[in-house]
Amino acid sequence: MFDFYFNFPLWFRLPLQGLAVILVLFPLAAACSMAERKISAWIQGRPGPNRTIAPILAWIPGMGVLQRLGIFQLAADGGKFTFKEDGVPGHVNKFYFILAPILAMIPALTTVAVVPFGAYLDSAGKLVPIMLANVDVGLLAVFAVSSLGVYSVILAGWASNSKYPFLGSVRASAQLISYELSMTLSVLPVFLLVNAPGGHGTLSLVDVVAMQSGGWHGFTAQSWHGLWGVCYLPLSAFIFLVALFAETNRQPFDMPESEADLVGGFHTEYGAFKWSLFFVAEYCHMIVGSGIFCLLFLGGWNLLPWLPLAKLAGLLGIAASPLLTGGLGIVIFLGKVAAFIFFFMWVRWTLPRFRYDQVMKIGWQRLLPLAIANLIFYLLAIALTQK
């Protein structure tokens, strides 16, 4: 039913998809920022932003609830970021200074393209993933592109030409490179399982979800496929989780910012719109990272273990409608992502920041050996069981 779309010429589809990414991710990031404020407030026992409202809207009944939830704070923030005077300090390297936030947006927005965020059943009863670009290197592409994100931090810190941003960016570059290793290694067992002998050789995230989409077949080996990745790859999930926190510069790993000792870290000299780009990029990273984690370890768009989307659609009697099934899949997936983002924020307001040497120690001396051991364990396990 979406064939008409694929009949459009490529030059029309690509900008449309790009626009869709921007139009979806920006509000999502904004919503995340709102959620962050509210969640931090509630965890700290205060109400959080709850005053902002446009005077015109105040007339509409029921707006008060939204106001208390701080919805309009979003618009206020956005307006401020957009219209505030966007100064460039005199001592910076102007070209790279302006380039850095733009560079931050590129990987943040690009990675979404290869993340499947739902699936529907086509007329043949086959699950078709919903994603913007289906490349079979899947996850590798995400890693490759998101690894470019480090450049914005490095450039921002270097171009700011002042010591705190500089320190922040040096820390960031070392941290990002360090945790990339563990992250990649932790994911390998997932694909070892996907590509186990008899598999077809892929890095596609869709196939990872497909692996977790099995039904209940009694206490047989087949029932493994109904479980989620986190059940049989707990260590991988854990390492990936920790590395994800580090890669997205979230607490307790937000070395590049660490406002207590570095003022504002790499974006100390930034303000207004340029700063908001960094801000949005961080949330985009968070969203994409949460999505990847859900796909890899939390069953993607499957509601529960042993209850894949197709089965759920059948139970609900909507399997015939691709639109409804797709919508259901997207809702389930986004729900998981939202929950995971909540987890991000929950952790942020729970754990204190690590010291920088601790970050390095955890990355190289704990996480990396653990990831290697994990990998070897699964290598052996697969080699022995899949004879």
Added chain:
Amino acid sequence: MIPLTLNACLVLSAVLFALGFLGVLLRRNTLVIYMCLELMLVASTLALVAFSHFNGTLDGNVFVFFILTVAAAEVAVGLAIIVALFRKRHTIQVDELNSLKN
């Protein structure tokens, strides 16, 4: 408009290699020299990929794996050497690293 042919790819690869070579010869900053070395390596991978593509085999591509691996190892060691050098001599300019000259 130059069509995408093996020749074109090879010429492009050669140009990149030559540029990297030029950089190695001309620049005095060890870091930049290293970057130019990387450039030469990348140029060679381009030729390999082109060969592989136009030959219809994957062997060239597979070699790129090895080159990437070796390049990564080389960069790690090279940068470590540069850092060690800088700690000792407080410079990374090749023409200032001339203690063997006299």
Added chain:
Amino acid sequence: MAVIQVSRKPLTFAERTYLPQIVGGLKTTLKHFFAPNDTMEYPEQRPAIPPGYRGVPTLVYDPHGREKCVSCQLCEFVCPPKAIRITPGAINPDDPTAHVEKRPQEFEIDMLRCIYCGLCQEVCPEEAIWLQNQYSTTGLSRAEMVNDKQKLYELGGTLPDEHFKWDKKKAAEGGGHAH
């Protein structure tokens, strides 16, 4: 001095991974997440002012509407940051309170200087200056932050007070003790 060496209990493996502690922390924060807010939403909700609160110093009238201050200037003298400025003056003989003879012509308290120490209230022999429960003073200019006599009486109002020293004296003037 006996020094007792207490050896620290070695951490268990679980403790060294920190994971139980992290989970415990997450539990705590989640509990707070659902707990009701501790914050008071200020303009709508106001704190209960405890008795004896030292808010903005004010001048008060006695229950008969007489301004109690006789401008003895002790508060001006005692004020540590010199926030008080009084211009004394005589009361007009045809004024109903003429028997008090003296009252402030001007009475200014610079709230930018005031440190709310309460010494003025402490020293006042007429109990005319009170630090009441007004705690929020704002202004857009320095001049606005100087409370003049009118403002001070507005803030202070009337305090129920059974001291009628001056009125008793006035009553005695008509009594048998007058000479």
Added chain:
Amino acid sequence: MTDLLFNLFAVFTVACAAGVVLCRNTVASALSLLLCLIGVAGLFALLNAVLLAVLLVFVYAGAVVALFLFIIMLLDVQGGERLPFKGATLASGVLAVGLLATGVLSLATHARLPAVAAASPAGSTLRDYAELLFTQYMLPVQVVGFLLLAAMLGVIVLSKKFAGLEDIK
């Protein structure tokens, strides 16, 4: 379409490569290298080697150049070069490059390479790569693995100060 993209990427890559050589600022050189690599990745993709393109970006752009920048900032030596080149080295360099260019040009014009017009790759799935790597090229894989190990140890030896071994816990 492919030709157009090829040309675009080629020009872009060469320009960026020139930037690496010519930029006086070390950071600018490194960024040029980054862009150059992205251009090469694009060329790889055009040559049906998407996996290699992604790997190139992952390994080179994601780690190697970042490492370069990290070292540049660590040593804080950017902009230290007085002149990019010396006269003599310039002359010899141009001569060498000229010779190289002549060779390549003669290769391009005289070598009769088989005019295979975009032969379809034998298949570029991961499985094909894996089969080649772990059968035919098993020995090189092992060798490279040892090389990596050696490099890792070498880096540790080089960068760690061994004044007091007890420092390493």
Added chain:
Amino acid sequence: MIQPAKPADLVTVNIDGKDIAVPKGTNVIEAARLVGVDVPHYCYHPKLTVVGNCRMCLIEMGLPAVDPATKTPILDPATGKPKINWMPRPQIGCGTNASPGLHIRTTSPLVKDCREGVMEFLLINHPLDCPICDQAGECKLQEQSTGYGRGYSRFIEQKNVKPKRTQLGPRVTLDDERCILCSRCIRFTKEIAKDDVLGFIDRGSHSTLTCHPGKRLENNYSLNTVDICPVGALTSTDFRFKMRVWFLKQTNSIDPESSVGANTVVWSREGTIYRITPRRNDEVNDTWMADSGRELFKAVRAPDRLTAIKVHGADSALEIALNAAAKLCQDGGVAVVGSGRSTVEEQFLTKRLAATLQAPVYLVSRVGKGDGLLVSADRNPNIRGALVTGLIASLPEVGKEGAAAPIRIGGLTLPSGCPFPVGNGTAPLAELAAAIAAGTVKTVISLGEDLVIANLTAALLTKVSVIYLGTQANATSAAAKVVLPTLTVFEKSGTLVNQQFRIQKFAKAVPAAGGAFDDLMVLAKLIAAVGGPALPSDLTALWKTIAAEVPTLATMTYANLPDTGLLLDPTPWAGLPFVEGETLHFKPAAAAVASPT
């Protein structure tokens, strides 16, 4: 105070165990003061007769016991000291004079009980007025109830109510409730002011201070009753409710209204003077001063105060004005009108100015009727300073009394009924007038003197260029080409030489009014501008020059002058016809002519 006594007149008394030799006739309060013991008192005043009616100064006294048989002192066997026969009842300290061997106890339980009792009785009917009372802070009742009182009241009955706010005279307000009937004011008016207007009427708790029928307390010394009133019963109408005394800064000053040079204290707060009170100087004014001198501070903030430098009527800057003045002087024909109100330092600089310009110096005499007390006939406070510094060699000509307009003090409208001794005679500066008329004088420099009052008519002034240095606007400043505002006596420091040839110093009480400049600085710059030597304008530095040049003042510095002044040797001017008659501590020399009354 008590005159230095011959050693033979000294008697030894023992106060609280300490022996001290005091002149015979000294009462116990004064003797105790010499050993640093404070005997509280209300009615006693060292300059007034002793009446002993407050009973506050009760002490225990005793004399050594003498063996009637041998006429030798009986020794106490325990201590080996003479045995004292203490009187069983306490005595008043003010009325007990020192006699040989007198023993006094001021801290015994009996004395303390007595004081407490007296205080309690004094306070019974005293109103709780302290918050509004002007005496609060310098009130003896407050001080001594703190020091010797019982601290709380046992009196539950209603207090007496007496008239408040009675106007005894134009300047004194009486609050009868506060009066403790010490009678100091009555004795003062009778004994010092010789104007017996006050007295008590009624008896017991009805006793009230009042004026005798048909009389008012309106003599020129009425405010001294306020000063000596130990409580807040007598208050100054002018100072009433103006400011609490504890805020006021005290600065020693000199009353400039006449050549008596009464010592005063100027009370000011934050640059505003609130009142002037006398300062005790037993050689000059005892503890008194005239009412007329207490209002002079109002000139500082008077509406006619000059606050801007004017050159040809336009506002100008000091340097420009000095240059303009120098230009007016450069053609010669300059006359300097000095002033008997200037300080010694200013007169010294005036002399140097005249010397530089080779100009004759004239002085305006200012003569009124002396009251024989603290206002002398010569209303110039420093005419002798002009003689000492050599500004003038002989006294200015004295005009006929009443021929000129009254002296205006800073443009004040003084309260009606104030019997200021305003009869004045200023001599016409006849010589100067003639010179102006003849055209030989083209420029007149006036140092604060109104030439029109000095009988130079406005028509004459149009013929000359006037350079005026002064504090208040007048006809001369209006006619002047160059006006340089200067400081009043309260804004500067300096010295004056009074009729006894006593050089006395006064200090700056308040900062200079905006726009006015220090006289010394202006004069020094003017001297420099007209081509004279560079002279210091700083008082300490200037005194070095003065001491070097003026033989009478050699060895003196400003800082070294005692607060009570220093007598100069008057012999060089002994023959001059000074106009003053007798005042409190001054008797004119035989050669002096009587005042022109």
